[in-house]
Amino acid sequence: MLGLAGFAIFWVLTVPKTHGATALLGLSGNADKGALVFAAAGCASCHAAKDAKETDRLILSGGRAFPSDFGTFYAPNISPDTEHGIGTWTLAQFANAVSFGTSPTGKHYYPAFPYSTYQNMELADIADLYAYFQTLPASAEPAKPHAVPFPFNIRRSLGMWKILLMPKGFHLPETGLTEVELRGRYLVEAMGHCTECHTSRNFLGGLRTDHWLAGGPNSDGKGSIPNITPHKQGIKSWAEIDIVTYLNSGFTPEYDSAGGAMAEVVENMAHLPPEDHKAIAAYLQKIPPLPKP
Amino acid sequence: MTNIITKLAATAAITLAMATPSIAANPAIKARQALMQIYVFNISQLGAMAKGVVAYDSAAATAAANNLLAAATMDQSAMWPQGTDNEAMFGETAALPAIWTTYPAVAEKGKALVEVAGAMAAVAGTDLASLQGAMGALGGGCGGCHKQFRQPKD
Known part of the structure; x- marks a missing residue:
């Protein structure tokens, strides 16, 4: 009996969240603005085929593998293909996926999909992104199932993960931030x-x-991830122009160049206006300096 | 457990790499690392002007861009012999085995670098705005190889 009650509580707590019926009323996306959201949110870095270049980065066929401590995740096809992609999705379904990690059939997505970040995105930006997605080429690449073993394959338990482990809202408090720092945030x-x-x-x-x-260890097991706080173990010595240069060209202050996954981030950043690079720099100079854990 | 071992091994590799900075014993590795230094030195001349750290100087910018183009155009085939990847030559190089297993993909990236270095050489002497405008693509040329073929470093 107690077990049953416990299960009932678990079941209620872990219901996948969705936007309310009126949340998206009156929103009509702008595809041109959505192109910038697409670049800033880095969709292509995971959903385009590995090593895709230039216009191929707009084919969101998925398939790229993401090994982790919990199994290997495969990026799904999110191109507008009606069979293998998300071509049949409504804006509401799209927004529920992006904001809450909830699928159109009411299941939890794994947090390899960074909805824990996207939860902070304005609905207007999501609508713009949705409009832009409709303009992208369709791909008939079938989705590849994740290779995630028990117990991590019980998707309902991700509801608990979201409650306990997903940050709520923004990390850096709003108080005292300039407009540029807020944009950076x-x-x-x-x-x-x-x-x-x-x-x-x-x-x-x-x-x-x-x-x-x-920073810290790299979750795919290779090397480690740099500290990007203004700490001496991080990027304290980088001036604003150094951060901006890194974001728009990949060159570090020593003129080494970004490699690995960060090289792709730089490719995305190239689509953003220079003010956005400055805003990110302002944010990175504002966060508390912390040593590497 | 295997993952922990991998992580430990990776940490050890990094520590080792830091303990022995660029004193590669293998002459081919030494040569290509030296060539990278030539790239870096000349890009840093251009970058300092682009950032406004150093005043723009048309002749100096042209010289640096031409040096970079000359270095990028050099035939490097003998500098990358089989068996000089970071698994075979642990701690001496960050060159991933993919350079050899996916050949000629890396050669395509090399050509792309020559192209963007050429584009920089064509405009570096024009004015500061043109130089600044060519920096992003130049960075992309470097990143082309570093994305796929270099062991990520901290």
């Missing part, structure tokens, strides 16, 4: 999902938010 904490790699995780895959952007 939005780019980093709502779209750019910098923290998904640059903040280390606990054994359950939750972000260790007290080590915000301070």
Whole structure:
């Protein structure tokens, strides 16, 4: 009996969230603005085929593998193909996926999809992104199932993960931030999902938010992730122009160049206006300096 | 457990790499690392002007861009012999085995670098705005190889 009650509580707590019926009323997306959201949110970095270049980065056929401590995730096809992609999705279904990690059939997505960042995105931006997605080429690449073993394959338990381990709202408090810093915070904490790699995780895959952007081991097991706080172990010595240059060209102050996954981030950043690079720099200079965990 | 071992091994590799900075014993590795230094030195001349750290100087910018183009155009085939990847030559190089297993993909990236270095050489002497405008693509040329073929470093 107690077990049954416990299960009932679990079941109620873990209901996948959706936007209310009126939340999206009156929103009509602008595809041109959506192109910038697409670049800032880095959709192509995961959903385009591995090593896709230039216009091929707009074919969101999925298939790229993401090994983790919990199994291997495969990026799904999110091109507008009506059979293999998300061509039949309504704006509401799209927004529920992006904001809450909830699928059109009411299931939890794995947090490899960075909805823990996208939850902070304005609905107007999601509508713009949705409009832009409709303009992208369709791909008939079939989705590949995730290779995630028990117990992590019980999707309902992700509801618990979301309650306990997903940060709520923005990390850096709004008080005292300039307009530029606020834009930077939005780019980093709502779209750019910098923290998904640059903040280390606990054994359950939750972000260790007290080590915000301070780097740590690489979850795919190779090397480590740099500390990007203004700490001496991080990028304290980088001036604003150094951060801006890194974002628009990939060159570090030593003129080494970005490699690995960060090279793709730089490719996305190239589509954003220079003010956005400055805003990200302002944010990164504003966050608390922290040593590497 | 395997993952922990991998992580430990990776940490050890990084520590080792840091403990022995760029004193590669293999002459081919030494040569290509030296060539990278030539790239870096000349790009840093251009970058300092682009950032406004150093005043723009048309002749100096042209010289740096031409050097970079000359270095990028050099035939490097003998500098990348089989068996000089970061698994075979642990701690001496960050060159991933994919350079050899996916050949000629890396050669395509090399050509792309020559192209963007050429574009920089064509405009570096024009004015500061043109130089600044060519920096992003130049960075992309470097990133082309570093994205796929270099062991990520901290």
